Amino acid sequence: MYKNNLILVVEDEDEIANILLSYLQRAGMKTLRARTGEEAISLNRLNKPDLMLLDIQLPVCDGWSVLTTLRQESPVPVIMVSALDQDVDKLMGLRLGADDYVIKPFNPSEVVARVEAVLRRTQASVQQLSDAPLRTPFITVYPNDFYVEVTAGEEAISPVLTTTEFKLLTYLMRHPRKVCCREELLNACLPEGDALDRTVDSHMSKLRKKLELAGLFGVPESIRGMGYRLGEKR
Incomplete structure (x- = not known):
């Protein structure tokens, strides 16, 4: 294979x-x-x-x-x-x-x-991802093209994400209102990885920093004691 x-x-x-x-x-x-x-x-x-x-x-x-x-x-x-x-x-x-x-x-x-x-x-x-772009007013994910476009500022910015970061963001974009627990995110996006909560936390922290550099704050949103959801622009 x-x-x-x-x-x-x-x-x-x-x-x-x-x-x-x-x-x-x-x-x-x-x-x-x-x-x-x-x-x-x-x-x-x-x-x-x-x-x-x-x-x-x-x-x-x-x-x-x-x-x-x-x-x-x-x-x-x-x-x-x-x-x-x-x-x-x-x-x-x-x-x-x-x-x-x-x-x-x-x-x-x-x-x-x-x-x-x-x-x-x-x-x-x-x-396994569908072709259709996933959109919010400030971010667009193109699943099959492995491409993200942030439009939080005056111009569009395309941050470079790792495969895991891209999968996590895509999963949250597919469930924008849902609070996803760490176990769910591990099973959906890191099925072969070490099943540790801090693994998700580390990837989410890195993803958030990259989106902040592109001008998008508050995504993804950490919900204390529960997990993560997509969140909204701040």
């Missing part, structure tokens, strides 16, 4: 990179390898990979910096790979827009399974 998907492996240690490349290729995927953060950003722009495996502890430009740059210009799914195993590091990855987090040392077969899970989630999300 995932044959010929292009995976960009960003890893400066040859031994680890070669193991990942070998297992991914054995699973039928195409691969690219970057040794530095700068090279990762360049290869992503040139080759548009289907997913990136991104080491955090890279020389000069670390994985956090790479992920921050990516989320300003690309929706490519990203799985962070790191020896940093504290909760704060995992949450940092989620807040910056990562789709998953793998801790070293890892089982390479598990990494391949996680890659397939993220690909399944991200690719199916676009295929």
